[in-house]
Amino acid sequence: MNFSKSHSRKFITSAGLALVLASCAEDKPLNTFEPAGPKAQTIYDLMTPLVWIIMAIIFVLVVGGTLLIVVKGRVTEDEYNPDELPAQIHGNTKLEWGWTIAPFLLLAALSFPMVQSIWELEGKNAEGELDVMVIGQQWWWEYRYDVDGDGFFRDGNGDGVVDEKDEELPLEISLDRDDVVTATELVIPTDEQVDLTIASRDVIHSFWIPRLNGKRDAVPGRLHTWSVQADEPGKYTGWCTEFCGLSHARMRMSTIALAPEQFEAWLENQANPAEVPTDTSALAGREIFAQNCVSCHVVREAGDAPEGVTAIAYAEDFVAPLDSGAAPDLTHFATRSSFAGGIYGVYVGDLGDPNDDALDAGDYLALSQLAETQDSGYRFNSPELKRWVANASSRKDMDPDSLQGMPSFNQLTEEQLDDVVSYLQSLD
Amino acid sequence: MSEDQTVKGEEMETSEVPVTDTQETATVIEHADLVDDHDDHGDHHSSLGVSNMKLAMWLFLGSECLLFAALISTYLLSKANFITELVAGNPTVVASMQKFKDFAPEKYAEMLEKQSVEPIFDIPFTSASSFILLMSSLTMVLSHKAISNGDYRNTRVWLAATAFLGSIFLAGQVYEFSIFFSEGITFNGSLFGSAFYTLTGFHGIHVTGGVIMLLALLILSLRGKLQRDRAETVELVGLYWHFVDIVWVLIFTIVYLIP
Amino acid sequence: MSENLPAAETTSGSPVSLGAWARPRNPKGILDWLTTVDHKKIGIMYGAAALFFLIIGGAAALLIRLQLAVPADSPEDAIFSGDTYNRIFTMHGTVMIFLVVMPIGAAFANYLIPLMIGARDVAFPRINAFSFWVFLVGGIMLNTSWFLGGSPNGGWFNYAPNTGVTFNPDVGIDYWNIALILTGIGSLTGAINLITTILNMRAPGMTFMRMPVFIWMSLVTQFLLLFAIPVLTVAQVLLMMDRTFDANFFNTTMGGDPLLWQHLFWIFGHPEVYLMILPAFGIVSEVIPAFARKPIFGYPFMVFSGIAIGFMGFGVWAHHMFVSGLGPLSVTAFAVATMFIAVPTGVKVLNWVATMWGGKIILNTAMLFAIGLVTQFTVGGLSGVSHAFASSDTQQTDTYYIVAHFHYVLFGGALFGFMAGFYFWWPKIFGYKLSESIGKANFWLMVIGFNLTFGPMHVLGLQGMPRRMDSYSSVQGFTFWNQVASFGSLILAIGTLLVLHNAFASHRKWVAAGRPNVGADPWDARTLEWMIQSPAPTHNFDTTPTVTGLDELWRRKFNKDEDGNWERVASGDELAQPGNGKGVHLPAPSYWPLALALSMVPIAYGLVYSLWLTIPGAIMLMASMFGWALEPADDLDAPDDHHLEGASA
Structure with a gap:
C-alpha cells in the first residue's frame, strides 16, 4: 500500500x-x-x-x-x-x-x-507519449500497444502502413502482427502519461482505475480518449462500471505500473512471437490447443511449425465465433498475473489475491522464472487453470450457448488438462 | 364529457339540500353557470372558461408534440449514419464504412459526397400529397364553420371532403412505401429504413386515426345526431387534424427537403 | 379519442340513448370496485396496488442485501447466480419506481385533488378508472415475467445495446418494454385528466394562488408526466422495433448509436426523478403547517420553486451521462445547469424549516415523517450537488455512492413524505386514526434502519464499490460496510411493514370500540378536504364551498380581533358539511374502463410471444372502445341518491 x-x-x-x-x-x-x-x-x-x-x-x-x-x-x-x-x-x-x-x-x-x-x-488527454487502445468486451479487457508509433492500432496485414486493405477489416476482425496485444492487465511505465483510446466490441462497458483516474465508457461504434498516469510502481485495480450483462461483476482489470526501463523490457518481450515448446507435456498441450482453442484464442507464432507439429494459423479476417468476435490473446499468457477478467491469479503465493493491490512490481517481469524456483514463494496456479479449462462457466458466470463466454471442455481427460495447462505455462 | 357530469342543472333546482348561509352564494352562482351555458352542459364548473374536453385535447396534443419531437430527433441523430446503408444495403460494407468514419474521416467524407439520399425521394410527388393534406385542413375549418352555423348539409360535405383528402394522402404514402420497398429499402435492411418508416409510419397512423374520427362524425351527422350544440366535437377533431398536418409540414421539411 | 363520440351522440334534450349494455346498477362488493369511477375508490386502489408491489420490490431489495452480506470470491460462494441477481436488481428498481413510488403519488393525487380544490370528481371519471386498470395490467404483466421465461435483466435503465436481441435473447426485456408502455399509457391519460381537473374544476374563488401547495406540486408532477412519458414511450417503441421487427436503431454494425437510448431514456428519466419527489414535497407542505400551526412560510416561493424544478428538470438529463463521452462542452453545460437545480430545492427545504420556526410543533407520527423528509432529503440533495461536479462524478458515477444518493432522495425523500401523508390523511380516507404508539415505532425503526442501510453506501461508493455487482471479493475491503447495510435493511423492512400492521391493528381497535366517528377535522387542519365528513362521503361536498383565500378552512376557523390576536370563531366540526348529499347525481359506474384495459392483455403478451395473439386483442380493444363510446351517459332510471347509501355515516 x-x-x-x-x-x-x-x-x-x-x-x-x-x-x-x-x-x-x-x-x-x-x-x-x-x-x-x-x-x-x-x-x-x-x-x-x-x-x-x-x-x-x-x-x-x-x-x-x-x-x-x-x-x-x-x-x-x-x-x-x-x-x-x-x-x-x-x-x-x-x-x-x-x-x-x-x-x-x-x-x-x-x-x-x-x-x-x-x-x-x-x-x-492527447498529450502522452504512449498510445494504448483499450477494448472492452463481455467480460474482459483487451489492450493494444502502438509499438511502431504509427498512431494506429490496426495494421491488419502487418505491412507497416495503414491502408485501405486494413480499413476494410472492422475492429473486431483485425489481427495485428506488429503491435502488442494483451488482456486483463494494462502495463504502463511510471511517471508518464499514457493515452488510452477506449472502444467496445459488443455492449457498453466502462474503464475505471479509481486510484489513477475517473471512468470513461467504452461505447460500441465510438472511440473515446482517456489517459492514466501512475506516480509509483505498483498494481492498481479497477472494475468495469457500466452494467454489461451476465458477468458484469466479474469483469475486473488492473493497471501495473513498472519503472520505465522495466516497462521497455516487458514491451520487447510482448512483441516477440510465441515459441513452440520443447517439453513433451507442453507440446501435447499445444496439440490439444491447436485442435480446440484456436477457434477463439490467438497465439501468434513465428514462421512455420516444426515437422510433425500442427501449424497454428489464422486467416487475416479471423473472427472468434462469439458475440464479441474476440477472446483473449494468449501469446504471452504466462507473463500475466491474473486471468478470467482479473478474478483469478495465474500465479499464487506471495503475489496475494488478484483482486488485491499487493504485487511487488519488481518481480512482475520474472513471474514465470520465479514460479519454477522452489522457494521463491510463487507458484503457477495450475489447479485453478485446470478447473477453468474444464468448466469455465462454473468459475465465472458465462453463457457459451448464446456465444457469450468460454464453453466447457470437460471431455478432456485429467492428463490432457495437465498438458494444456503446461502449454499455457510455457507461453511466457 | 356529458356522461361524466357531476351535477345536473334540473336536479339541483329541485334538490332539497339544506344550505348554510355561507354556502348559499356558491350554489346560486353555480346555477347561473349551468342555466346559461348549454355548451358546457357536461361541466358543472369551468374555472378557465374552456370546456374540459377542449383543455384535455390541448394537453393531449402537447404530449404528442414531445412524442414527435423524440421521433424526429431520432431521425436527425441517425441521419449522419444513413448514407452508408443506401450505398449497398450490405451489412459488411456498411460495417466497413463505419470504420472509415472513425479512422479515415477524409476518405469517409469523400464517399459521402458520392452518395446521397435525395435521389430516392420523389419530391414533386410528395409535395403534391403534402399539398393535399394541407388542403384538408381548410375543408376541416369549413366543416366546423358550417356546423356552427347549423348548416348540416355542408358540414357533411366538408367532413367527407376532409376524410377523402386524408385518405388520398394515406394512399400516396402507401404508394411511396411500396416504391421504396421495391428499390430495396426495407425496414430492417438499413438504419435509414428503420428511421424513415418509423417516423413517417407513426405519422401515417395518426392520419388514419383522424380519418376514422372524421368518418365517425360523418356517420353521426347522417344519423342526425351531430347537432349544432355539438359543434365543439367537430372543433376538437379539427384541432387534432390540424396538429397532424403541422407535424407533417415539419416531417416533410426535415426528411425530404433538408439535404 | 373515443371520449368525444358519446358527446356527439347524446345531444342535449334526448334523454334516452341506450347503447348495447346499460351501466351497472348499484354494484356491490368486488363488482363495485371493478366498475367504480369514483376518484376516491380509484385512489385507494392505486395505494393498495402500490403497497402490494412494495412488498415485491422490498423482497427483491432484501434478496440483494442477502447476496451482498457475504463476499464471493467465485460464483460457487455466492447465494444467487449472477443471472438471478441481475434479474432481482432489475426488478427491484423497475418495480419500486414504476409500480410503487409513481402509483403512490397517483394515489394521493387521485384521492386528494378533487377534495382539496372542492370538486365533485375528476374531469373524466371513466378515463380515471382506465388509467388505474391499465397501470395494474402493466404492473401485473411485468411481475408475471418472474414465472414466464425470466424477468428482465437489463437494469431499470435498460441500456442498449445490452438489451438488444443479440446480447439478450430472452423475453425479460420484452416484458420490461411492453409492461412499461402500458403503465406509461396509464400515467399519460391520468396526467391529462388530473391537469384538466386542477385547471378547470376548482371551486369558485379558488384562484391559482389560493391552491394548496400539494395541488401545485401535483400540477407540476402531472405536467412532467405529460411531457416525459411520450419520450420514454418512443425509446421503448424503438427498442421494441429492434427486438421484434429487426430494426437498426441501436444496432451499431448498421450505424445505430447506443447513446440515442441514453439520451431518450434520461430526457424521460430526469423529470421522472422530480415527478417522484414532488408529490411528497406537496404532502409535507400540507403536514408541516398543520402541525406547526403556522401557515406555510413563503407560499409564492414554494409554488415558483416547484415550477422552476419542473422546468429545470427537463434541462439536466445528460448529467446521467458524464462518462458516456459527450465531450467537454456538453459536460460543462449540463454540469453547470445541474448545480443550479439545487437552488429551488434548497429554497423549499429552508421554507419548511422556516415554517416550523416559532411554531407550536405537535410531534405526532405524520409530523415526524415530514421532519424525516426534511432532514434525510437534505442529505440526498447535498450528495446530489457533489455529482454536479462532473470531473469528480467520473469517480462517483455507477458506484454505491450514487445508490446511497438516490435512496436518500427516493426513500428518505419520497417514501418518508408518503408515510407522512398516510398518517395525516388516513382518518379522512378510512374514518379512523392510525395508532400513534405503533406509528412512533414505525418512524424510528424506519429512520434508523434507513440510515444504517444507505448511509454506509456513501462510504462503499467512495471506496470504489461499483453498482449492479452480484458479488465482490473478500480482499476488496467492502465486507464490513456491506454487512452493516444488510443488517440495517432488516430493521428497515420491519419498520416499513409496521405501517401495514398499524393499519390492521388500529382498524381492529376502532371496530372494537364501535367505530367512533373521528370527526371531519381531527387534526384541526387547514384545507377544504377537512370540511367534509370522515371517511369522505361518495359525493364529496354537499355544496361546493366558495373560497376566499389560501387555507380556506383555517380562515373560517380563526379570526383576527382588533388587537391583532387570532381567536377561534368555530371548530372544524361546526363548519363541517353534514354529508347528506341527497339529490346529488354522480357519474354512474362503468364496465368499459376495465374491459379496455383488459384488452391490452392479449396485445401485450402477443407482442412478447406471438403477433397472432394481438388480433383477438385488437378485436377486444375495438369492442371496448365501441362499448365505451355507446354507453349511455348515465343510468337514468336509477334513483337520484342511489350512490349515497354509505354517505350518512
Whole structure:
C-alpha cells in the first residue's frame, strides 16, 4: 500500500466523511480517496475542500437547525391548546430572496473551479507519449500497444502502413502482427502519461482505475480518449462500471505500473512471437490447443511449425465465433498475473489475491522464472487453470450457448488438462 | 364529457339540500353557470372558461408534440449514419464504412459526397400529397364553420371532403412505401429504413386515426345526431387534424427537403 | 379519442340513448370496485396496488442485501447466480419506481385533488378508472415475467445495446418494454385528466394562488408526466422495433448509436426523478403547517420553486451521462445547469424549516415523517450537488455512492413524505386514526434502519464499490460496510411493514370500540378536504364551498380581533358539511374502463410471444372502445341518491 505521508496529512485536515474513510483506508484497493496519479489527484483536490467540507457545513447547519427548531417549538399533548396560535408569519420576502440568491452565488462560485477541472482533465488527454487502445468486451479487457508509433492500432496485414486493405477489416476482425496485444492487465511505465483510446466490441462497458483516474465508457461504434498516469510502481485495480450483462461483476482489470526501463523490457518481450515448446507435456498441450482453442484464442507464432507439429494459423479476417468476435490473446499468457477478467491469479503465493493491490512490481517481469524456483514463494496456479479449462462457466458466470463466454471442455481427460495447462505455462 | 357530469342543472333546482348561509352564494352562482351555458352542459364548473374536453385535447396534443419531437430527433441523430446503408444495403460494407468514419474521416467524407439520399425521394410527388393534406385542413375549418352555423348539409360535405383528402394522402404514402420497398429499402435492411418508416409510419397512423374520427362524425351527422350544440366535437377533431398536418409540414421539411 | 363520440351522440334534450349494455346498477362488493369511477375508490386502489408491489420490490431489495452480506470470491460462494441477481436488481428498481413510488403519488393525487380544490370528481371519471386498470395490467404483466421465461435483466435503465436481441435473447426485456408502455399509457391519460381537473374544476374563488401547495406540486408532477412519458414511450417503441421487427436503431454494425437510448431514456428519466419527489414535497407542505400551526412560510416561493424544478428538470438529463463521452462542452453545460437545480430545492427545504420556526410543533407520527423528509432529503440533495461536479462524478458515477444518493432522495425523500401523508390523511380516507404508539415505532425503526442501510453506501461508493455487482471479493475491503447495510435493511423492512400492521391493528381497535366517528377535522387542519365528513362521503361536498383565500378552512376557523390576536370563531366540526348529499347525481359506474384495459392483455403478451395473439386483442380493444363510446351517459332510471347509501355515516 502506497499510503504516503503527505496524503495522511491531508486526510487529517479534512473533516467528517474524509476522516472516516481515511481511518479505514488501509485495505481498500479501489479507494477514490487515495489518488496515485496526477489525474486522480486533481479530482481529489477539487472535491475535498470544495465539496465535502462545504456540504458538511451546510448539512450541519440545516439538519442541526431543523432539530433545534423542532425541539424548541415542541408542545406536548398536555400543553397543547387548540385555540392558542403561534405568531402567524406568512413569509419574509427579503429572507426568502436571500436564501434563493445566496446558494445561487455559492454554486456559481463553485462552478468556476468545477468547469476549470473539466477542461483541465480533458485537455491533457492527447498529450502522452504512449498510445494504448483499450477494448472492452463481455467480460474482459483487451489492450493494444502502438509499438511502431504509427498512431494506429490496426495494421491488419502487418505491412507497416495503414491502408485501405486494413480499413476494410472492422475492429473486431483485425489481427495485428506488429503491435502488442494483451488482456486483463494494462502495463504502463511510471511517471508518464499514457493515452488510452477506449472502444467496445459488443455492449457498453466502462474503464475505471479509481486510484489513477475517473471512468470513461467504452461505447460500441465510438472511440473515446482517456489517459492514466501512475506516480509509483505498483498494481492498481479497477472494475468495469457500466452494467454489461451476465458477468458484469466479474469483469475486473488492473493497471501495473513498472519503472520505465522495466516497462521497455516487458514491451520487447510482448512483441516477440510465441515459441513452440520443447517439453513433451507442453507440446501435447499445444496439440490439444491447436485442435480446440484456436477457434477463439490467438497465439501468434513465428514462421512455420516444426515437422510433425500442427501449424497454428489464422486467416487475416479471423473472427472468434462469439458475440464479441474476440477472446483473449494468449501469446504471452504466462507473463500475466491474473486471468478470467482479473478474478483469478495465474500465479499464487506471495503475489496475494488478484483482486488485491499487493504485487511487488519488481518481480512482475520474472513471474514465470520465479514460479519454477522452489522457494521463491510463487507458484503457477495450475489447479485453478485446470478447473477453468474444464468448466469455465462454473468459475465465472458465462453463457457459451448464446456465444457469450468460454464453453466447457470437460471431455478432456485429467492428463490432457495437465498438458494444456503446461502449454499455457510455457507461453511466457 | 356529458356522461361524466357531476351535477345536473334540473336536479339541483329541485334538490332539497339544506344550505348554510355561507354556502348559499356558491350554489346560486353555480346555477347561473349551468342555466346559461348549454355548451358546457357536461361541466358543472369551468374555472378557465374552456370546456374540459377542449383543455384535455390541448394537453393531449402537447404530449404528442414531445412524442414527435423524440421521433424526429431520432431521425436527425441517425441521419449522419444513413448514407452508408443506401450505398449497398450490405451489412459488411456498411460495417466497413463505419470504420472509415472513425479512422479515415477524409476518405469517409469523400464517399459521402458520392452518395446521397435525395435521389430516392420523389419530391414533386410528395409535395403534391403534402399539398393535399394541407388542403384538408381548410375543408376541416369549413366543416366546423358550417356546423356552427347549423348548416348540416355542408358540414357533411366538408367532413367527407376532409376524410377523402386524408385518405388520398394515406394512399400516396402507401404508394411511396411500396416504391421504396421495391428499390430495396426495407425496414430492417438499413438504419435509414428503420428511421424513415418509423417516423413517417407513426405519422401515417395518426392520419388514419383522424380519418376514422372524421368518418365517425360523418356517420353521426347522417344519423342526425351531430347537432349544432355539438359543434365543439367537430372543433376538437379539427384541432387534432390540424396538429397532424403541422407535424407533417415539419416531417416533410426535415426528411425530404433538408439535404 | 373515443371520449368525444358519446358527446356527439347524446345531444342535449334526448334523454334516452341506450347503447348495447346499460351501466351497472348499484354494484356491490368486488363488482363495485371493478366498475367504480369514483376518484376516491380509484385512489385507494392505486395505494393498495402500490403497497402490494412494495412488498415485491422490498423482497427483491432484501434478496440483494442477502447476496451482498457475504463476499464471493467465485460464483460457487455466492447465494444467487449472477443471472438471478441481475434479474432481482432489475426488478427491484423497475418495480419500486414504476409500480410503487409513481402509483403512490397517483394515489394521493387521485384521492386528494378533487377534495382539496372542492370538486365533485375528476374531469373524466371513466378515463380515471382506465388509467388505474391499465397501470395494474402493466404492473401485473411485468411481475408475471418472474414465472414466464425470466424477468428482465437489463437494469431499470435498460441500456442498449445490452438489451438488444443479440446480447439478450430472452423475453425479460420484452416484458420490461411492453409492461412499461402500458403503465406509461396509464400515467399519460391520468396526467391529462388530473391537469384538466386542477385547471378547470376548482371551486369558485379558488384562484391559482389560493391552491394548496400539494395541488401545485401535483400540477407540476402531472405536467412532467405529460411531457416525459411520450419520450420514454418512443425509446421503448424503438427498442421494441429492434427486438421484434429487426430494426437498426441501436444496432451499431448498421450505424445505430447506443447513446440515442441514453439520451431518450434520461430526457424521460430526469423529470421522472422530480415527478417522484414532488408529490411528497406537496404532502409535507400540507403536514408541516398543520402541525406547526403556522401557515406555510413563503407560499409564492414554494409554488415558483416547484415550477422552476419542473422546468429545470427537463434541462439536466445528460448529467446521467458524464462518462458516456459527450465531450467537454456538453459536460460543462449540463454540469453547470445541474448545480443550479439545487437552488429551488434548497429554497423549499429552508421554507419548511422556516415554517416550523416559532411554531407550536405537535410531534405526532405524520409530523415526524415530514421532519424525516426534511432532514434525510437534505442529505440526498447535498450528495446530489457533489455529482454536479462532473470531473469528480467520473469517480462517483455507477458506484454505491450514487445508490446511497438516490435512496436518500427516493426513500428518505419520497417514501418518508408518503408515510407522512398516510398518517395525516388516513382518518379522512378510512374514518379512523392510525395508532400513534405503533406509528412512533414505525418512524424510528424506519429512520434508523434507513440510515444504517444507505448511509454506509456513501462510504462503499467512495471506496470504489461499483453498482449492479452480484458479488465482490473478500480482499476488496467492502465486507464490513456491506454487512452493516444488510443488517440495517432488516430493521428497515420491519419498520416499513409496521405501517401495514398499524393499519390492521388500529382498524381492529376502532371496530372494537364501535367505530367512533373521528370527526371531519381531527387534526384541526387547514384545507377544504377537512370540511367534509370522515371517511369522505361518495359525493364529496354537499355544496361546493366558495373560497376566499389560501387555507380556506383555517380562515373560517380563526379570526383576527382588533388587537391583532387570532381567536377561534368555530371548530372544524361546526363548519363541517353534514354529508347528506341527497339529490346529488354522480357519474354512474362503468364496465368499459376495465374491459379496455383488459384488452391490452392479449396485445401485450402477443407482442412478447406471438403477433397472432394481438388480433383477438385488437378485436377486444375495438369492442371496448365501441362499448365505451355507446354507453349511455348515465343510468337514468336509477334513483337520484342511489350512490349515497354509505354517505350518512
